[in-house]
Amino acid sequence: xxxxxGTMALDTTRTPFRVExxxxxxxxxxxxxxxxxxxxxxxxxxxxxxxxxxxxxxxRAKGIDxxxxxxxxxxxxxxxxxxxxxxxxxxxxxxxxxxxIADFNPVIPDEYAKSEYVYLANNDPKQNIKILEHFENPxxxxxxxxxxxxxxxxxxxxxxxKKTDGVVINxxxxxxxxxxxxxxxxxxxxxxLGPKFAIIKKGEHGAVLFTGDGEVFPATAFFLNEISDPTGxxxxxxxxxxxxxxRKGSADFKTMKxxxxxGNVMGSFAVEDFGVKxxxxxxxxxxxxxxxxxxxxxxx
Amino acid sequence: xxxxxGTMALDTTRTPFRVExxxxxxxxxxxxxxxxxxxxxxxxxxxxxxxxxxxxxxxRAKGIDxxxxxxxxxxxxxxxxxxxxxxxxxxxxxxxxxxxIADFNPVIPDEYAKSEYVYLANNDPKQNIKILEHFENPxxxxxxxxxxxxxxxxxxxxxxxKKTDGVVINxxxxxxxxxxxxxxxxxxxxxxLGPKFAIIKKGEHGAVLFTGDGEVFPATAFFLNEISDPTGxxxxxxxxxxxxxxRKGSADFKTMKxxxxxGNVMGSFAVEDFGVKxxxxxxxxxxxxxxxxxxxxxxx
Numbered sequence: 090x091x092x093x094x095g096t097m098a099l100d101t102t103r104t105p106f107r108v109e110x111x112x113x114x115x116x117x118x119x120x121x122x123x124x125x126x127x128x129x130x131x132x133x134x135x136x137x138x139x140x141x142x143x144x145x146x147x148x149r150a151k152g153i154d155x156x157x158x159x160x161x162x163x164x165x166x167x168x169x170x171x172x173x174x175x176x177x178x179x180x181x182x183x184x185x186x187x188x189x190i191a192d193f194n195p196v197i198p199d200e201y202a203k204s205e206y207v208y209l210a211n212n213d214p215k216q217n218i219k220i221l222e223h224f225e226n227p228x229x230x231x232x233x234x235x236x237x238x239x240x241x242x243x244x245x246x247x248x249x250x251k252k253t254d255g256v257v258i259n260x261x262x263x264x265x266x267x268x269x270x271x272x273x274x275x276x277x278x279x280x281x282l283g284p285k286f287a288i289i290k291k292g293e294h295g296a297v298l299f300t301g302d303g304e305v306f307p308a309t310a311f312f313l314n315e316i317s318d319p320t321g322x323x324x325x326x327x328x329x330x331x332x333x334x335x336r337k338g339s340a341d342f343k344t345m346k347x348x349x350x351x352g353n354v355m356g357s358f359a360v361e362d363f364g365v366k367x368x369x370x371x372x373x374x375x376x377x378x379x380x381x382x383x384x385x386x387x388x389x
Numbered sequence: 390x391x392x393x394x395g396t397m398a399l400d401t402t403r404t405p406f407r408v409e410x411x412x413x414x415x416x417x418x419x420x421x422x423x424x425x426x427x428x429x430x431x432x433x434x435x436x437x438x439x440x441x442x443x444x445x446x447x448x449r450a451k452g453i454d455x456x457x458x459x460x461x462x463x464x465x466x467x468x469x470x471x472x473x474x475x476x477x478x479x480x481x482x483x484x485x486x487x488x489x490i491a492d493f494n495p496v497i498p499d500e501y502a503k504s505e506y507v508y509l510a511n512n513d514p515k516q517n518i519k520i521l522e523h524f525e526n527p528x529x530x531x532x533x534x535x536x537x538x539x540x541x542x543x544x545x546x547x548x549x550x551k552k553t554d555g556v557v558i559n560x561x562x563x564x565x566x567x568x569x570x571x572x573x574x575x576x577x578x579x580x581x582l583g584p585k586f587a588i589i590k591k592g593e594h595g596a597v598l599f600t601g602d603g604e605v606f607p608a609t610a611f612f613l614n615e616i617s618d619p620t621g622x623x624x625x626x627x628x629x630x631x632x633x634x635x636r637k638g639s640a641d642f643k644t645m646k647x648x649x650x651x652g653n654v655m656g657s658f659a660v661e662d663f664g665v666k667x668x669x670x671x672x673x674x675x676x677x678x679x680x681x682x683x684x685x686x687x688x689x
Binding site (some may be wrong): 176177178270273291294295305306307310314347349384386389 | 595607613650
């Protein structure tokens with residue numbers, strides 16, 4: 090089982106072509122909706138009373154265990170309001186309202202404690218560290234983080250990374266964290282904290298996997314002619330990556346490389362429609378078909 | 390035979406780590422030094438009296454036919470002075486001195502007229518169009534261009550592209566030319582001018598090949614831990630791309646995909662040292678070894 094901890098949010102997403110207010114979002118949501126295509130997935134998240142019941146039902150309908158989703162009495166959901174420019178690549182944060190996640194003390198349902206795989210999605214790194222105490226003996230713990238935590242709690246971010254087996258992080262955030270421009274040097278710094286691998290995500294340009302053994306795997310993104318909303322691409326990448334590792338029950342280099350491609354594939358689905366729409370409608374066969382399409386696309 | 394027409398320059402290149410003044414550079418130089426690893430290559434370029442003889446000798450020593458290099462009496466070489474920022478990715482142009490290339494009326498040695506392959510490297514598009522009249526019946530004509538010509542002679546750039554079979558261009562320059570952010574849309578616009586294929590180069594992120602038949606081939610860049618000087622990477626890409634096509638004698642999709650990888654490989658060599666240094670010292674076996682290394686690197 091894979092347990093995902095992080096934000097389950099209401100997002101307001103603005104592109105020059107469309108604005109959607111308070112739609113289902115959050116790092117844990119995207120990662121779980123992606124991972125559930127591969128493996129039994131459970132979610133831990135704090136939500137407010139303003140989360141529409143239909144959103145929880147939509148997630149549960151995908152087979153995700155939602156017992157770990159805690160509604161905070163009188164609280165309001167984490168709300169992220171952002172705007173993309175015309176190229177749908179540069180995002181400006183308009184508002185980050187932590188709300189219920191500000192002082193969340195994470196607990197997990199008993200049956201989650203035996204999870205073999207744990208994904209600490211974007212979330213307060215202190216809480217991410219804390220929740221790890223509840224798991225008995227996970228085989229693989231992976232985390233992500235974002236600019237907000239690097240700028241407000243950098244020491245905690247590094248303490249969190251020390252406790253993980255792998256880090257999945259955006260290129261710009263890796264640069265901010267490591268004070269290095271070269272992503273290979275960023276990865277080296279992250280690996281020096283302890284994780285066995287680091288994946289630097291490069292948005293539309295794909296991702297690069299670096300291992301502590303010095304192995305490197307650069308992978309171009311799945312090619313799309315058009316995208317609708319880049320929100321959640323990185324979280325969906327992480328969900329696909331960990332989902333494939335969990336279903337294979339292995340994290341050897343070969344499996345990790347396949348997992349990076351599944352990550353790219355899941356990211357490519359996520360951006361095809363607004364918010365989680367595409368992931369909610371996604372069938373297993375479409376995932377495998379796109380994986381094969383990716384393989385033939387990059388073949389030479 | 391492949392004939393390359395374009396600039397043979399003296400470059401002043403500044404990085405935060407090193408400055409080199411008036412070193413051998415120019416689009417035709419990089420492209421020829423790259424292409425000559427694959428096929429018989431001839432150069433056409435205008436130079437000034439200030440071009441050190443040792444530079445011509447170095448190019449000739451690689452087996453490149455230099456009879457098409459014309460020294461303009463009393464003239465000075467094209468000089469490009471630029472500065473890279475700390476990440477060696479953003480370049481600021483400090484000076485572009487056209488000098489001898491300003492009013493060059495290109496002629497070619499008679500034996501170049503039968504060239505099957507012609508590469509119109511970065512150069513005045515009017516001259517690029519003019520030189521084409523001298524070739525009898527080339528099988529494949531490919532061009533590149535840069536911001537300078539798009540901004541000062543856009544109509545000529547488009548007229549030039551209409552006369553080619555393929556365009557190789559940077560992502561930022563494709564966007565500037567096409568007034569589109571999405572590179573797939575840029576490629577579509579370029580293809581609508583007439584070329585059968587367009588390659589959008591994305592620097593450290595690789596390149597994407599688009600064909601008029603709707604085929605797409607995205608290729609990540611060869612992974613390097615460190616680079617010295619990105620100057621000439623794109624020209625070296627084009628040289629490797631055309632060089633491989635010329636040696637295979639085919640421009641079918643399979644060969645073009647291999648050629649894109651050879652282009653990536655040659656670009657990766659070019660940036661390992663300042664200016665043309667790495668290309669001058671390059672052995673054939675190293676090129677093939679890196680091609681195989683690329684193949685195993687991206688394998689999954």
